[in-house]
Amino acid sequence: MTAATDTPGTARVVIVGGGTAGHRLAQQLALHGEREVLLLAEEEHPPYNRVLLAEVLSGRYAPEVAALASLPPQVVRRRTRVVRVDREQRRVLCDDGSTVGYGALALATGSNPVLPPLRGLFDESRTGRERHELPCGVFAFRTMTDCADIDARLPRSRHAVVVGGGLLGVSAARALAARGIPVLLAHQGEYLMDRHIDSSAAELLRTHLMGQGVEVHTECRVRSVLTEGRRVTGVELADGFRLEADLLVLAVGVRPRSGLARAARLAVGQGVLVDDRLRTGDPHIHAVGDCAEHRGVVYGLAGPALEQADVLARVLSGKPAEYRGSRLLTRLTLNSATPLDIAAFGSTEPTGPEDRVVRLADAGRRSYRKVIVRRTGDGGERLVGGVLLGDLDTLGTLAHTWADDQDLVSHPLHLLTDIGTTTGGTSR
Incomplete structure (x- = not known):
């Protein structure tokens, strides 16, 4: 059935994409409660935490455990695929023949897996x-x-x-x-x-x-x-x-899904280009998450996607907000009878003479900790990054010290020993 064309109104926000970024944006807009929100999701499954996919595949978690919290009742969610953006009429066209008008449009289309150019992967004899x-x-x-x-x-x-x-x-x-x-x-x-x-x-x-x-x-x-x-x-x-x-x-690897934006003649680099208010070149269209490129960076991780969604919710609600980029902390936990935690953040190698490396390692305990410490102009030191592997139950203190650009008040070895007991280590 083909729905009648909506008249775009300034109150409605249409979100294209129901993944991590789109779902979070809808939740945050509902909290502000000032605009009608319509989320158009292509994927058949209810929204889920993509980080937990491996746990589902391993059989450790049932698929429903990965589900994200339900959207507030004031958010309308439709399963449909958007095939075109009509910027002049401020509407999107869907594959079911319907059209939806928008006051503001947020592209949260995510990314597609990269398929390597392997011989035999595709059948060239078909059409x-x-x-x-x-x-x-x-x-x-x-x-x-x-x-x-x-x-x-x-x-x-x-x-x-x-x-x-x-x-x-x-x-x-x-x-x-x-x-x-x-x-x-x-x-x-x-x-x-x-x-x-x-x-x-x-x-x-x-x-x-x-x-x-x-x-x-x-x-x-x-x-x-x-x-x-x-x-x-x-x-x-x-x-x-x-x-x-x-x-x-x-x-x-993955590649940003930017086809809708490109077809609408929005600027696209690696991803859809956005400014500090997460706007594209069209003031009525924004982009967040894996499909967005901000200051030359496509993050492709859940943390930045959530941060961008939070900022855009404030922007679309008329509140002062700017996105200045994300500080990346990548963490992977491999669960088994002998689980292994991996974390990496900031600079993982020294970049100049003002940087030094502090390292603790114990192969017998499968533990490895390295941080990069940088001298500051006032004679102090700050943590600028690191690589950690092993038991990281108390990683938070180290991560906050880095994320907040706090001056180190003690030797960096204390930070490393605070996240677990390590013996037989060396430092330089």
Whole structure:
């Protein structure tokens, strides 16, 4: 059924995207209570915490545990896909034929998984949508639907390969191993999670994963997907070696979903370009979360998405607010009989002569802590970043010291020993 075209009114905020950023924005706007809010969500599942997907895949959590809090009753949520933005008429067109007018439009369209250019991944002999269908047994790992599809495939799988050793790839490999399937993790980089941690921490992470049943190969490039009748049977590496696999998970990164903005002739770089009030070049259109690029940065993490949503809710409610960027703390917990915590924040390597490294390490206890300390102009010192691995139950104090730019009042070793007992360490 085609709905009548709405007349755009200054009171209505339309949010495109029901993920972390869109859901939080709707919640915060409802708290301010001054504008009508309509959220248009494409995904079939109720809103969920994407950070918990690996826990769902491992079987540790049921899908409903990952669900986000329900939206307030004054927020209307519709499941539909927006296909076009009409800036002149201030309305969006949906795939069901309906049109929705807006006073303010917030794009929270998130990101899509990057599919690497592997030979055999797509069937070049087909046309249209069929040409871009993944072979049976090949999955991305980004959504709850991906998680459910992989779970349904597991009873028929004997060998799994995960391509990508970043946050998602490490999480996926650990989750699959927890389900009892042999897993090989292939990462093209020099060491695991090379965008977040250093080589020393990565070696401890590798040892942990191998102890949990994950075979880890770094500096390992997959070049082809092997299939029989569009069913995956393995992968071929750059050196010609072939690995058997009836389950292949691709986790090599994400790309902002900026197609709607680009088609509407909004400025797009890596993501949809926004200013400090999270506005695009059109004063009636904003962007938040994984699809937004602010001051040259696309964050792609839940923390910045929530911060942006909070700021935009204030902006759209007529309150003074600006977004000046986010300070990134990346944290990953690998749950098992011997759980492992990883955290990285700020600068993880020294950048100049005023920086020094303080490090504590104990391989026997799978503990590694490194912080970067910078001398300030008044002779003091501040914490500018670090990499931590091990038992991080009291990480908060260290994180607050960094996030608040507090001057260090004692030797940095005290910060490291405050987050757990470490022996046999060295510092420099």
